[in-house]
Amino acid sequence: MATTVTHLKAQLGDDAPVSRATRDAPWVRWSLTAVALLFLAGFLLLPLAAVFTEALRKGLGVYFCALIDADALAAIRLTLLAAAISVPANVVFGVAAAWAITKFHFRGKNVLITLIDLPFAVSPVISGLIYVLVFGLQGWMGQYMNAEHPWLPWFQQWLVGQDFKIIFAVPGIVLATTFVTFPFVARELIPLMQAQGSDEEYAAVTLGASGWQIFRRVTLPNIKWGLFYGVILCNARAMGEFGAVSVVSGHIRGETNTIPLHVEILYNEYNFTAAFAMASLLALLAIFTLVLKSVIEWRYALSHKS
Amino acid sequence: MKLKSLLSLLAAVALTGTALAKDIELLNVSYDPTRELYVDYNAAFAKYWQAKTGDTVTVKQSHGGSGKQARSVIDGLQADVVTLALAADVDALYENAKLLPKDWQKRLPNNSAPYTSTIVFLVRKGNPQNIKDWDDLVKSGVTIVTPNPKTSGGARWNYLAAWGYALKKYGGDDKAKEFVGKLYKNVPVLDSGARGATTTFVQRGIGDVAISWENEAYLAVKEFGADKFEIVVPSVSILAEPTVSVVDKVVKKKGTEAVAKAYLDYLYSDAGQEIAARNFYRPRNAGILAKYSANFAKLDLFTIDDVFGGWTKAQKTHFADGGIFDEIYLKK
Numbered sequence: 001m002a003t004t005v006t007h008l009k010a011q012l013g014d015d016a017p018v019s020r021a022t023r024d025a026p027w028v029r030w031s032l033t034a035v036a037l038l039f040l041a042g043f044l045l046l047p048l049a050a051v052f053t054e055a056l057r058k059g060l061g062v063y064f065c066a067l068i069d070a071d072a073l074a075a076i077r078l079t080l081l082a083a084a085i086s087v088p089a090n091v092v093f094g095v096a097a098a099w100a101i102t103k104f105h106f107r108g109k110n111v112l113i114t115l116i117d118l119p120f121a122v123s124p125v126i127s128g129l130i131y132v133l134v135f136g137l138q139g140w141m142g143q144y145m146n147a148e149h150p151w152l153p154w155f156q157q158w159l160v161g162q163d164f165k166i167i168f169a170v171p172g173i174v175l176a177t178t179f180v181t182f183p184f185v186a187r188e189l190i191p192l193m194q195a196q197g198s199d200e201e202y203a204a205v206t207l208g209a210s211g212w213q214i215f216r217r218v219t220l221p222n223i224k225w226g227l228f229y230g231v232i233l234c235n236a237r238a239m240g241e242f243g244a245v246s247v248v249s250g251h252i253r254g255e256t257n258t259i260p261l262h263v264e265i266l267y268n269e270y271n272f273t274a275a276f277a278m279a280s281l282l283a284l285l286a287i288f289t290l291v292l293k294s295v296i297e298w299r300y301a302l303s304h305k306s
Numbered sequence: 307m308k309l310k311s312l313l314s315l316l317a318a319v320a321l322t323g324t325a326l327a328k329d330i331e332l333l334n335v336s337y338d339p340t341r342e343l344y345v346d347y348n349a350a351f352a353k354y355w356q357a358k359t360g361d362t363v364t365v366k367q368s369h370g371g372s373g374k375q376a377r378s379v380i381d382g383l384q385a386d387v388v389t390l391a392l393a394a395d396v397d398a399l400y401e402n403a404k405l406l407p408k409d410w411q412k413r414l415p416n417n418s419a420p421y422t423s424t425i426v427f428l429v430r431k432g433n434p435q436n437i438k439d440w441d442d443l444v445k446s447g448v449t450i451v452t453p454n455p456k457t458s459g460g461a462r463w464n465y466l467a468a469w470g471y472a473l474k475k476y477g478g479d480d481k482a483k484e485f486v487g488k489l490y491k492n493v494p495v496l497d498s499g500a501r502g503a504t505t506t507f508v509q510r511g512i513g514d515v516a517i518s519w520e521n522e523a524y525l526a527v528k529e530f531g532a533d534k535f536e537i538v539v540p541s542v543s544i545l546a547e548p549t550v551s552v553v554d555k556v557v558k559k560k561g562t563e564a565v566a567k568a569y570l571d572y573l574y575s576d577a578g579q580e581i582a583a584r585n586f587y588r589p590r591n592a593g594i595l596a597k598y599s600a601n602f603a604k605l606d607l608f609t610i611d612d613v614f615g616g617w618t619k620a621q622k623t624h625f626a627d628g629g630i631f632d633e634i635y636l637k638k
């Protein structure tokens with residue numbers, strides 16, 4: 001008893017109060033850490049290592065050959081294109097939605113928040129199927145194009161004459177990708193902006209700033225790191241999406257296959273080395289994303305301290 | 307100045323070049339196991355077409371379960387030609403979207419099936435379960451890999467082959483239903499396509515036997531080595547006729563009618579038949595079939611028209627919602 005008290009006193013003197021209640025026995029701490037590490041190794045590191053060993057099984061030459069194959073390059077290009085369109089679109093939408101939701105009061109706000117979450121709630125396959133049902137030949141658009149007495153006949157004629165394709169083509173893939181990555185930026189910003197409140201914006205208003213000035217010089221600098229964080233998560237999902245894109249792709253080699261779809265095709269063709277080589281690109285993207293995420297979190301913490 | 311004139315000369319050459327030889331792009335929407343066949347065939351056809359007309363033709367490929375692929379074409383996938391696993395899936399293009407005429411199957415020789423195949427068994431080396439014929443599949447303790455007849459064409463051929471065998475051996479639809487029911491009790495997973503089922507069997511090591519297209523079984527043995535897998539040919543099987551057709555509505559819109567038709571006609575040429583045989587599809591041409599006879603075991607083959615009265619009827623009785631397959635599989 002007495003020793004405990006002196007011990008505690010010594011600790012208190014060091015400005016670090018520690019009681020037995022806040023400290024677990026060493027075996028508990030060690031076994032918890034071990035379980036966490038084992039899980040990490042089994043579920044994350046092992047598959048990751050498997051991807052790279054399989055990809056490099058036949059040597060670096062074969063690995064790079066698999067990556068510069070024409071169909072592989074087309075898949076990489078399409079994946080980059082889909083991300084390049086959907087990520088900026090979701091940034092604009094996400095910032096606008098978060099700004100509206102956190103800085104203003106209006107009716108139907110909760111409905112809007114729920115709608116933003118919708119893509120998280122539905123299965124990606126359903127997200128893809130929605131576009132087939134809307135834009136497919138048997139869907140709404142197809143029915144309209146084939147209708148005998150259409151609503152707005154000139155629009156029908158123009159549409160038929162255009163010959164532009166949505167599903168089973170690049171626009172469908174971009175749409176599906178945008179849909180599934182829709183919530184990432186908004187969901188990242190809303191809690192952050194709610195926590196920050198509107199005081200600084202009010203101050204800016206009293207100083208005579210215009211709406212755009214407030215956004216650019218007050219809001220944006222405040223949400224900068226949260227926004228970056230949302231963007232990289234959004235990008236990672238955009239490049240890795242399989243289900244929704246698979247439904248609308250049509251699987252045309254060298255034309256409508258993204259990296260994840262191309263991996264499946266190569267695997268099904270018994271071309272395992274090439275399949276894993278493509279998969280390793282996605283794995284590298286994931287690692288790069290994680291590193292970037294850590295850097296941003298670190299910078300964010302730093303900017304908060306100051 | 308000199309550079310400018312050189313550039314304009316190049317531009318002129320490029321322009322006339324495009325005016326002389328056209329670049330044509332076709333899309334062939336096919337089923338799962340034909341990937342390798344059409345990679346070979348597309349290269350040969352491009353060469354043939356360039357020699358004949360001077361045009362460069364690139365054929366893009368799309369593969370998946372036959373039923374699923376037909377569904378995509380119905381929903382608007384712009385296929386110039388379809389080369390699907392069975393006639394019923396091409397019929398669906400007429401029934402659901404009127405993309406081609408009703409009598410499409412009469413437009414090409416041999417019921418529009420330029421090559422055929424049959425259904426055989428793929429077993430692990432040494433055939434540990436001693437599987438010789440269909441009867442060995444319904445024994446308890448044997449696990450079978452076969453894809454889902456709802457989405458896969460090959461799976462429907464598998465099912466009908468088993469049914470036809472039981473009909474022949476035991477007589478009567480009731481007996482056949484009982485036999486096929488017992489067989490599906492031994493199936494632990496139904497993949498959506500033939501290739502998925504093969505991968506399940508060879509890569510994931512599930513099952514004692516895979517019921518498979520003959521060509522698919524040969525390809526697996528070729529890819530993974532005869533020291534790992536063996537092919538067992540049953541006494542009786544079905545003559546599987548994968549059918550091909552031009553998709554009239556699409557080629558009319560794209561203006562690719564002539565080249566799409568030539569693409570399918572060339573499948574019947576000696577060169578086309580030879581490529582099919584090399585990829586383990588049974589060619590229609592008797593001479594070429596004889597040349598590759600070592601690859602194609604002789605067995606008793608029945609046709610779908612003889613035993614089931616054609617695809618439309620078989621599809622309705624067995625595979626439609628509430629059909630016999632649903633009864634058998636749901637009862638499990």
